[in-house]
Amino acid sequence: MKDSAEIAETPAYNCPICHDTGWEEVKNGNYVAMRECSCGYMQRQRIAGKLKFASIPKEFEGHTVDNFQTDCYSSQGGRELALMAKTIAKKYVEQFSEIQESGKGLYFYSSVKGSGKTRLAVSIANDIIQEKMISAKFATTIQILDQIKATWGGASKNEETEQKLIHDIVSVPVLVIDDIGVEGVKDWINERFYNILNGRMIEKKITIFTSNCKIEELKFDDRIINRIVKMALPVQFPNESIRTAIARKENSELLDRLLGK
Ligand SMILES: Nc1ncnc2c1ncn2[C@@H]1O[C@H](COP(=O)(O)OP(=O)(O)OP(=O)(O)O)[C@@H](O)[C@H]1O
Ligand SMILES: [Mg+2]
Ligand SMILES: [Zn+2]
Structure with a gap:
């Protein structure tokens, strides 16, 4: 613990110019x-403000393309395949200013x-925020649909609220839509995704899925599939679970510790 003399000497600020x-x-x-x-x-x-807005899950905070x-x-x-995906991600960030104009x-x-799909997608968003100072946002498809549903119920039921939410989602310069394809097939879902993706395509906003x-295997209307084809370059990831590999390693380390090895 610091004594009172030390506390008195320690400035309450890091920068002597602007305090x-x-x-x-x-x-x-x-x-x-x-x-x-x-x-x-x-x-x-x-x-810091942009990172807060991005709502990147804690698990992926601070990850960059370089440490993938x-x-x-x-x-x-x-x-x-992983090296190919990483190289594409690295070049994508480096050339982002030019690519952004194409909306791809x-x-x-x-x-x-x-x-590792979410990990690399989030890393691109992190790098774009920090290196290019451009706003990005992370959302799973389920989160997007839950937010839409939340504008319906109770006192706040209001078409304007939903329109505003869709407008906000359309306007984000870089949006990571995580886990597309898990949301089930329903007319209202098709309708909302069409509005979001069509809006983003017309505005040439960047979406990372x-x-x-x-x-082509997504169970959406063709008009949505067509738009995703236009909006994004497909990048294949290895068919191998790093999550399972990490879990196995953690479990084996825990077992060793519990058995005093
Ligand atoms: N190349 C990698 N280097 C280091 N850690 C990795 C790598 N790929 C994945 N991981 C770790 O493995 C876990 C699973 O990765 P991630 O969530 O990105 O997988 P995913 O492909 O998005 O999975 P899902 O299909 O379930 O959404 C995470 O904890 C992530 O940090
Ligand atoms: Mg994922
Ligand atoms: Zn300063």
Whole structure:
């Protein structure tokens, strides 16, 4: 514990110029103007705000494309597919400013669950936020549908509320739609996905999908499938579960610990 003398000596701020306000005073004669401090405080605040808005699940916070591993897949073919996916993701982020104008996103798929699709999709979003200062948002298809349903019930039942939500989802510059294809087939779901995806396609907004099936295997209307084909480049992931491999390793380590090995 710090004693009182130490506490008195420790400044309550990290930056001696702006005292962690982000703003520096600039005197010009009698005139005092404010400018952003060169310590980067305001930039960090902006990135923190964008990361909060992104609602990236805790499990994937802080992951970047660079720390996506490709050597953890057991087969040679798996490692090659993972390396291809990582290379595409890296180049995609590097060339994002030009690609953004085309509106082309990515579609990560593998039939086996736990192959790293969400991890890499989120990493792209993280990198775009931090390196390009562009807003991104993460949502599973179930979360999107639940949010839509929440605008229906009770006192807030209001078409305008739903329209506004769809409009907000359409406007996000980069949207990760996680686990598309698990939502079941219903007319109202087709209708909402059509509105969201058609809106994003027309506005040339970037969408990154993850799924357990190929685009053409999705059980949506053709008009939705056609739009996803137009909006995203399909990228195949290895049919191997890193989730299961990690779980096995954790269990074996726990067992060793419990048995005092
Ligand atoms: N290449 C990788 N390097 C390090 N960790 C990985 C890698 N791929 C996956 N993981 C880890 O394995 C777990 C499963 O990955 P993830 O959730 O991305 O799989 P998924 O393909 O999206 O699965 P699902 O099909 O169930 O949605 C996560 O904890 C993730 O961090
Ligand atoms: Mg996933
Ligand atoms: Zn400062």
